[in-house]
Amino acid sequence: MMLTLYGHPISSYTWKVLIALYENGTPFEPITVDQSTYADFVAKWPMGKFPVLLDSDRKRMITETSVIIEYLDRYYPGRTRFIPEDFDAALEVRRWDRVFDHINTTMSKVALDGIRPDGQHDPFGVEEAKRIIHAAYGVVETQLGARDFIVGDSFTMADCAAAPALWYGVRNVPLEGKYPRIAAYRERLIERPSFARALKESEPLFHLYPGA
Numbered sequence: 433m434m435l436t437l438y439g440h441p442i443s444s445y446t447w448k449v450l451i452a453l454y455e456n457g458t459p460f461e462p463i464t465v466d467q468s469t470y471a472d473f474v475a476k477w478p479m480g481k482f483p484v485l486l487d488s489d490r491k492r493m494i495t496e497t498s499v500i501i502e503y504l505d506r507y508y509p510g511r512t513r514f515i516p517e518d519f520d521a522a523l524e525v526r527r528w529d530r531v532f533d534h535i536n537t538t539m540s541k542v543a544l545d546g547i548r549p550d551g552q553h554d555p556f557g558v559e560e561a562k563r564i565i566h567a568a569y570g571v572v573e574t575q576l577g578a579r580d581f582i583v584g585d586s587f588t589m590a591d592c593a594a595a596p597a598l599w600y601g602v603r604n605v606p607l608e609g610k611y612p613r614i615a616a617y618r619e620r621l622i623e624r625p626s627f628a629r630a631l632k633e634s635e636p637l638f639h640l641y642p643g644a
């Protein structure tokens with residue numbers, strides 16, 4: 433097997449890369465980061481952040497989901513292209529990819545606060561996180577306009593980032609009826625076969641999610 437992905441079936445950032453792999457039916461071996469594999473994983477990538485892609489053919493280890501997807505788009509391209517050829521369009525994709533990753537990381541602050549021990553909660557930090565996410569929802573709502581996808585009319589890396597960020601984001605920081613385009617876009621992403629598959633595969637382990 434050329435490609436190996438260290439990740440976890442309920443991890444939002446793992447989903448982002450799984451969506452890219454499933455979009456194009458790219459063959460890979462998944463390795464779940466758990467107690468039995470953690471030491472091996474951290475030896476490879478001491479940052480301890482997943483997912484991580486290993487390419488045995490090209491003898492490369494790629495970290496950071498946006499870089500992994502750019503790598504797949506270049507070296508293992510398929511029917512769905514994640515980065516447009518046009519440079520300005522590519523920058524737009526990268527820009528919205530960053531917005532969704534920001535939602536994703538900020539949302540986990542809200543989710544993880546729920547499992548902190550008594551006396552260790554951070555209500556100020558949680559309120560701050562919610563304020564940041566609502567600001568992001570506002571710009572995403574405006575950007576969506578009449579678009580099916582976040583940039584232009586085709587599915588890109590930015591949509592790979594949007595699916596997990598909005599799936600978990602809206603669970604933790606509800607839309608409160610204020611962002612109808614985000615609600616509809618989130619449903620379209622959930623119906624996309626690549627994401628539907630990642631969601632389905634997460635079900636057996638979903639009880640591990642904080643507050644699930």
Ligand SMILES: N[C@@H](CCC(=O)N[C@@H](CS)C(=O)NCC(=O)O)C(=O)O
Nearest residue numbers: 443444445480481482483496497498
């Ligand atoms: N910027 C990173 C974020 C990855 C990330 O935060 N992954 C989470 C899982 S969804 C993680 O590894 N958490 C475990 C930890 O931080 O120790 C990326 O895009 O790959």
